[in-house]
Amino acid sequence: xxxxxxxxxxxxxxxxxxxxxxxxxxxxxxxxxxxxxxxxxxxxxxxxxxxxxxxxxxxxxxxxxxxxxxxxxxxxxxxxxxxxxxxxxxxxxxxxxxxxx
Amino acid sequence: xxxxxxxxxxxxxxxxxxxxxxxxxxxxxxxxxxxxxxxxxxxxxxxxxxxxxxxxxxxxxxxxxxxxxxxxxxxxxxxxxxxxxxxxxxxxxxxxxxxxxxxxxxxxxxxxxxxxxxxxxxxxxxxxxxxxxxxxxxxxxxxxxxxxxxxxxxxxxxxxxxxxxxxxxxxxxxxxxxxxxxxxxxxxxxxxxxxxxxxxxxxxxxxxxxxxxxxxxxxxxxxxxxxxxxxxxxxxxxx
Amino acid sequence: xxxxxxxxxxxxxxxxxxxxxxxxxxxxxxxxxxxxxxxxxxxxxxxxxxxxxxxxxxxxxxxxxxxxxxxxxxxxxxxxxxxxxxxxxxxxxxxxxxxxxxxxxxxxxxxxxxxxxxxxxxxxxxxxxxxxxxxxxxxxxxxxxxxxxxxxxxxxxxxxxxxxxxxxxxxxxxxxxxxxxxxxxxxxxxxxxxxxxxxxxxxxxxxxxxxxxxxxxxxxxxxxxxxxxxxxxxxxxxxxxxxxxxxxxxxxxxxxxxxxxxxxxxxxxxxxxxxxxxxxxxxxxxxxxxxxxxxxxxxxxxxxxxxxxxxxxxxxxxxxxxxxxxxxxxxxxxxxxxxxxxxxxxxxxxxxxxxxxxxxxxxxxxxxxxxxxxxxxxxxxxxxxxxxxxxxxxxxxxxxxxxxxxxxxxxxxxxxxxxxxxxxxxxxxxxxxxxxxxxxxxxxxxxxxxxxxxxxxxxxxxxxxxxxxxxxxxxxxxxxxxxxxxxxxxxxxxxxxxxxxxxxxxxxxxxxxxxxxxxxxxxxxxxxxxxxxxxxxxxxxxxxxxxxxxxxxxxxxxxxxxxxxxxxxxxxxxxxxxxxxxxxxxxxxxxxxxxxxxxxxxxxxxxxxxxxxxxxxxxxxxxxxxxxxxxxxxxxxxxx
Numbered sequence: 001x002x003x004x005x006x007x008x009x010x011x012x013x014x015x016x017x018x019x020x021x022x023x024x025x026x027x028x029x030x031x032x033x034x035x036x037x038x039x040x041x042x043x044x045x046x047x048x049x050x051x052x053x054x055x056x057x058x059x060x061x062x063x064x065x066x067x068x069x070x071x072x073x074x075x076x077x078x079x080x081x082x083x084x085x086x087x088x089x090x091x092x093x094x095x096x097x098x099x100x101x
Numbered sequence: 102x103x104x105x106x107x108x109x110x111x112x113x114x115x116x117x118x119x120x121x122x123x124x125x126x127x128x129x130x131x132x133x134x135x136x137x138x139x140x141x142x143x144x145x146x147x148x149x150x151x152x153x154x155x156x157x158x159x160x161x162x163x164x165x166x167x168x169x170x171x172x173x174x175x176x177x178x179x180x181x182x183x184x185x186x187x188x189x190x191x192x193x194x195x196x197x198x199x200x201x202x203x204x205x206x207x208x209x210x211x212x213x214x215x216x217x218x219x220x221x222x223x224x225x226x227x228x229x230x231x232x233x234x235x236x237x238x239x240x241x242x243x244x245x246x247x248x249x250x251x252x253x254x255x256x257x258x259x260x261x262x263x264x265x266x267x268x269x270x271x272x273x274x275x276x277x278x279x280x281x282x283x284x285x286x287x288x289x290x291x292x293x294x295x296x297x298x299x300x301x302x303x304x305x306x307x308x309x310x311x312x313x314x315x316x317x318x319x320x321x322x323x324x325x326x327x328x329x330x331x332x333x334x335x336x337x338x339x340x
Numbered sequence: 341x342x343x344x345x346x347x348x349x350x351x352x353x354x355x356x357x358x359x360x361x362x363x364x365x366x367x368x369x370x371x372x373x374x375x376x377x378x379x380x381x382x383x384x385x386x387x388x389x390x391x392x393x394x395x396x397x398x399x400x401x402x403x404x405x406x407x408x409x410x411x412x413x414x415x416x417x418x419x420x421x422x423x424x425x426x427x428x429x430x431x432x433x434x435x436x437x438x439x440x441x442x443x444x445x446x447x448x449x450x451x452x453x454x455x456x457x458x459x460x461x462x463x464x465x466x467x468x469x470x471x472x473x474x475x476x477x478x479x480x481x482x483x484x485x486x487x488x489x490x491x492x493x494x495x496x497x498x499x500x501x502x503x504x505x506x507x508x509x510x511x512x513x514x515x516x517x518x519x520x521x522x523x524x525x526x527x528x529x530x531x532x533x534x535x536x537x538x539x540x541x542x543x544x545x546x547x548x549x550x551x552x553x554x555x556x557x558x559x560x561x562x563x564x565x566x567x568x569x570x571x572x573x574x575x576x577x578x579x580x581x582x583x584x585x586x587x588x589x590x591x592x593x594x595x596x597x598x599x600x601x602x603x604x605x606x607x608x609x610x611x612x613x614x615x616x617x618x619x620x621x622x623x624x625x626x627x628x629x630x631x632x633x634x635x636x637x638x639x640x641x642x643x644x645x646x647x648x649x650x651x652x653x654x655x656x657x658x659x660x661x662x663x664x665x666x667x668x669x670x671x672x673x674x675x676x677x678x679x680x681x682x683x684x685x686x687x688x689x690x691x692x693x694x695x696x697x698x699x700x701x702x703x704x705x706x707x708x709x710x711x712x713x714x715x716x717x718x719x720x721x722x723x724x725x726x727x728x729x730x731x732x733x734x735x736x737x738x739x740x741x742x743x744x745x746x747x748x749x750x751x752x753x754x755x756x757x758x759x760x761x762x763x764x765x766x767x768x769x770x771x772x773x774x775x776x777x778x779x780x781x782x783x784x785x786x787x788x789x790x791x792x793x794x795x796x797x798x799x800x801x802x803x804x805x806x807x808x809x810x811x812x813x814x815x816x817x818x819x820x821x822x823x824x825x826x827x828x829x830x831x832x833x834x835x836x837x838x839x840x841x842x843x844x845x846x847x848x849x850x851x852x853x854x855x856x857x858x859x860x861x862x863x864x865x866x867x868x869x870x871x872x873x874x875x876x877x878x879x880x881x882x883x884x885x886x887x888x889x890x891x892x893x894x895x896x897x898x899x900x901x902x903x904x905x906x907x908x909x910x911x912x913x914x915x916x917x918x919x920x921x922x923x924x925x926x927x928x929x930x931x932x933x934x935x936x937x938x939x940x941x942x943x944x945x946x947x948x949x950x951x952x953x954x955x956x957x958x959x960x961x962x963x964x965x966x967x968x969x970x971x972x973x974x975x976x977x978x979x980x
Contacts, residue, residue: 002116003124008161009228011128015135015154017221022139024213024959026201030190031147034138037182038151041158044174051244052165057252058241060167061261064253067170067177068268072275074182078189079282085193086285091144093955094205101951206954216963223970230977 008049016042027092029081033074040070123164131157142201144190148183155179168249341392342403344385345422348432349475351382352468356461363457372447375460379443379467383436390429401426401843404477404541411480415536421477423540427844430672430837431474431604434679438596439467441814445687446588448810449694459499463592466492470597474604479528479538482605486524486569489598490517496593497585509581516578520568527561530554544611555612559619562609563626570602571653572660573630577902579653583645587690590645595652595682600675603659607668607845614666614848624664624748628755631657633899635762639769640895643700644689647770650898651726652682654759658741661752666850667744669838670737676837677737677825681725684818688719691811692774695804696781702773703885706780711804714812716775718819723771725822727764728870730863733825739866740829746862747852760866761873768877776882 015038022035044063051059085091130153137150155178162171204210241256257265355378363371393401402425411418443463450459469492473485491514498510532538534554535546547555566572571579582594593599606613606623613620631654638650655678662671693700695712709716725734738760746753781804806812828837842849854862880887894900950961 002120003164004116006228007124007128008165010225011131011161013221013224013228015131017217018132018135018139020217020220020963021213022135024217024956024963025204025210026139027205027956028144030144030186031138031141034147034151034186037178038135038138038154041154041178044170045158045161048162048165048167048170051167054239055243055245056239056241057244057256058239058260060170060244060249060253061241061256063167063170064173064257065261065264065268067173068272071177071182072268072271074185075275075279076282078185079279082189082193082283089194091193096955097953099951100953101948206952206956209956209960212960213963216960216967220963220967220970223967223974227970227973227977231973 005049005053009046012042012045012049015039015045027094029084029091029093032093033077033081037070037074040066120164123160127157127160127164130154131161140201145187148186148190151186152179152183155183166244166249169253170249341388342396342424343405345389345403345405345424345475346407347385348382348389348436349422349468349471351378351385352464352471354378355464356468359457359461359464363461366457368451368453368456369447371457371460372443372450375464376440376443376447378464379436380440382467382471383433383440386429386432386436389424390433393424393426393429406477416532416538418478418480418538420481421539422475423477424475425844426841427604427607427672428474430676430841431600432471434676435467435470435474435597438679438683438818439463439592441817442588442592442596442683442687445591445690445811445814446586448808449588449690450586455499459496459586462492462495462499463588466496466593466598470601473601477539477541479531479540479543482608483524483528486565486601486605487521489593489601490514490521490569493517493582493589493593493598496589497582499585499589503584505581506584509578509584513578513582516571516575517568520565520575523561523564523568525565527558527565530558530561540608547611547615552616556616556619559609559613559616560622562605562612563619563623566602566605566660567626570599570656570660571630572602572626572657573633574901576630576634576653577898577905580646580649580898583643583649587645587686587693590649591683591686591690594649595686596679599652599656600659600679603656603663603671603675606660606663607672610668610845610848613663620664620666621749622664624661624745624752627657627660627662627664628745628752628759629657630654631661631759632755632762635759635766636895637898639762639766640891640893642702642891642896644692644702644705644770644774645686645700647702647766648682648685648689651685651763651767652678654763655682655726658738658756658759661745661756662741665744665748665752666848667741667748667852668845668849669841670740670744672841673740673828673837674737676828677725677733677822680818680822680825681722681732681734684718684722684815684822685726687811687815687818688715688722691715691807691815692719692804694807694811699781702770704780705774706777706885707775708781708804709775712775712806714806714815718812718815719775720771721819721823723767724874727767727874728760728866729764729874730867730870731826732823733828734822735866735870736826736829739863742866743854743859743862744850744852746858747854748850757865757869761869764870764873765877768874769881772878772881773885776878777885780885 019035019038019042022038023032026032026035044066047059047063047066049059051057051063081091084096088095134150134152134154134157138147138154141147141150155174159171159174159179162168162174241260242252244252246252247255355375358374358378359366359371366374393403396403402423405422405424407420407422409417410420443460446459446463450456453459466489469485469488471485473482473489476482476485494510494514497513498507501507501510528538531543531550534550535543537543537546550558567575579594579599583590585593613623634650634654634657638647638654641647641650655674659671659674659678662668662674692705692708692712692715695708695715696705699705721732725732728735728738730736742753742756742760745756827833827835830836831838880890897903950957
C-alpha cells in the first residue's frame, strides 16, 4: 500500500526477463537451472504483491507451494544432471542433441 | 520506535522515504544479482549471485508484510537449494569456465534477446491497459488482522490442506527419485541398469535388451557385486 | 381375364429366369423349347386378354392395372402400371405371336451353337422388355422397356462376340440407341416439369397446361429418341451393322419388334403430336427422307441381310411418314403387315443362309428355287407383299399410307411413290439374284462364314438343302398372315383394324376423306408402279448378276454416312480421349495427386528442420509461444 504495487510488478517482470534471457543464452546446464530459479522468484514476487493488493492470504500460500515444488524440482533435476555427467565430463547443454529430427 | 514509524507509514497510505529507499536498494540488489547469474562465467560465481538475488527478494517480501515467507525464502531457497547447487557443482567438477563469447547455435542469441524484449514489453503494456483482477471474493481470507504466520498456518491447514498433503507426497517422491538417480550402477551386470540415464546412441539400440537386462541387473545389484562397473560402461560406450 | 395382364410380361421373365439358372444344364434343344413355350404361353394369355378387352365397351376401351408403386417421392408418383387398350393389345398380339414363331425357328437355326441356351435367355428377356415397353402406363415404364430392348439388342447382335465385327456392331447399335435415349430422357424431364406426372392419361388430360412451345419441344425430343431406336435419319447406320447378329435376331428385333417401338411411342403420344403441327410435319419429312435414302442404298447392297436391313429402315420411314400426317391407323396397319412380311423375309433369308452353309453374298447365290422350294414360295409371298403387289397385305397397307400422304402433304406423296418404285425394284433384284438365274454357288464354299456358327462340319454335300420342319413351319405361318393381313383394311368387317384402333386416337386421327374416284386412282397408280418395277427388277437381275452401272459405290457405301460420322465425331472424339488420357489423366490428375504427396513430403522435410535436438532451441520455441499469447491478449484488449 505504501509503495505502488506496480513497481513490484515491474521489478518482477524485469527479473523474469533476465532469467529468460539467461536460460536461452547460457550453455552450462547448472547455470540454466539457476536462471530458472530466477524466473520462479519473479513469480513469487508477483504473487506476494497480489496477495497484498487483494488482501488475500492465498497469494502467500501459493508462494509457499511454489517454494516446495521448486525445491523438489531442483532435487530431481540435479539428480538427473549428476546421472548425465557421470558419463561425460562436459556440462554443455549443446552436447545432448540426440533427439535431432 | 522504527517499527512504530514503519507501521504508521504503512497504514497512512503514503510511501515514506524509508520504504522507498529500502525498495530501491533491494531492487538494485535483485537486478545486480540476476545479471550476475546470467553473465558470470564461473558457475560458482553464478550461484553466489543467485544468493544475492534471493536475499533481495526476501527483503521485498518483508516490505510487503510477508514475513514468514521471507524467512522461509532465506532458509529454504538460499540455504538449501543454492547449497545443493554448490554441492553438485563441486561434486562433479563442473566449475570450469564456459566461453560465453561463442555461441554455437545460429541465431540463438539475437532471437533470444528479441523475443524476451518483445515479451517484456507486451507484459508491461498489458499491465497498463488491462484489468488484472476478476473481482472474485477471496477464498482464503484476508492477509491482515492477525500475525502473518497465524494466517498462513490457518489457511494452509484448512483451505489448502489437500495441496499441502500432496506436496508432502511430492517431496518424498522427489527424494526417492534423487536417491535412485544418483546411485552408482551396480558392479556385476554388463548390461544397462535402470538408474543410468541413457544419452548415447548405443543405449537406444539396446533399449529392448536393456529393459530385459535391467530387471536382472537390478536383481543382481542387491547381491552386492564388487566387480568394477567401469569396464562394463566403457564397453557400452565403445559398442 | 384382364387382371391377368401382368402374366403376359411375367411368363417370358420366368422363362428367362429358368434359363439363367438351368439353361446350361437343359442344353440344346430343351432350352429352346422352354423359351418358346414361355413366349407361346404369353401369346395365349394375350389372346385371352384381347378377348376380354373386346367385352369392354368402346369408346373408352381400356383397362389399367397398377402393380405396385415404384417411385413415391413427394410430387413424383410413378407406378409400375400396365395400360391395356387396343393400341397396346395390337402390339402385344403380334409381338408375342411373331416371337413365338421366331423362337421355334431358332431352335432349328441355332442348333449346334455352343451358346444355345444363352441365346434363348436373351431372346426371352427381350420379349419381356418389349412387352413392358408397350404395356407401360407411363413414360418411365415405357423407358424401362426401351432400355431393356436396347440392351438385349446389344447382347444379341454381338452374340458371336469373338468376331470383331460382331462385337463392334453390338456396341454401335447400343451407342446409337443411347444417343436417341438422351432425347427421350429430356422429353420425360420436360413433361414432368410441366405437368408433374408421367402417366399417359394424366398427361393427355393436362395438355393445355403445357404450352405449345413445350409440346413441340417434347415431341421433337421424343422424335430424337425414336430416331435412335427406329433407325431414322440421322441415326440409322447401326441397323445395317446389326445384321452381324444371328438371323432370327434380325427377324425379331430389327424387323418386327424393337424398331417398331418408336412407332408405338409416337402413336401412344398422339394427343401431344396432334397439338403440335410443326412436330408432325418434321416427323413426316424425316420419315419420307429416310424411306427414300434407305431405298436407294438397298438397291446396291450385296449381302442379303443388308438389303433387308435397309429395307426395314425404309419401311419404318413410311410408318413415320404416316404418323407425320396424323394417319396413325395407317401406320399401325403398315407396322403389323411389315412385321409379318419382313419377319418372313428375314426368316427366309435365314433359311437360305442355313441351306447354303452360311453364305450371305447375293452374287454367290442363284437358282435357289430349284433347291429350296418351300423357302422360295414363302419368300416370294413376302417379296410380293413388300413390293405392294395386290391383293397381298403390303398393297393395302402401303396404299393406306400413301393415300393419307396424298391428302395431307402431296409433295411427300411423290417421295413416297418413288420410294415404292425403288422398293419393288430392289426386292425383285434380291429375289432375282437369289432364287433365279444361274447357279453361282456351285464350287464356292462358305463365302463369309460365321466363325462360331460352324455346324456344317459334319460332311454335308455342298449342295443347298431345304431347312427342317422346325424352320419351315414358322415360314408357312408367317406367309399365311402376310398374305391375308389385308383383310384388316376392310372397314366395317370383323377384322377391321380401323374399327378396333381408331377410337384410341380420337380427334387426333387424320381422315383423308378422299373421294372414291381419288381412291381408285391412287390404288391403280400404286399397283401399276409396283408391278412395273417388279418386272423391271426381275428382268434385269435374272439375266445378269453383275451390273456395275446400277450399283453405284456411293449407294453401296450408304451415302458414305459412316465415313462422315467418323470424320465429324469419331476422329475428334479419339483425339479428345487421347488428350484426356495423356495429358489430363497423366499430368493433371496424377500430377495433382502426386503433387499433394510431394507437397507433404516437402513440407515435412522443411518442418523437420525445427527439430534440431538442442534444448535451447526448444526453449526459444516456448518463449516464442509466450510472446504470441501475450500478443493475442493485447489485441483482444485493444479491439475488444
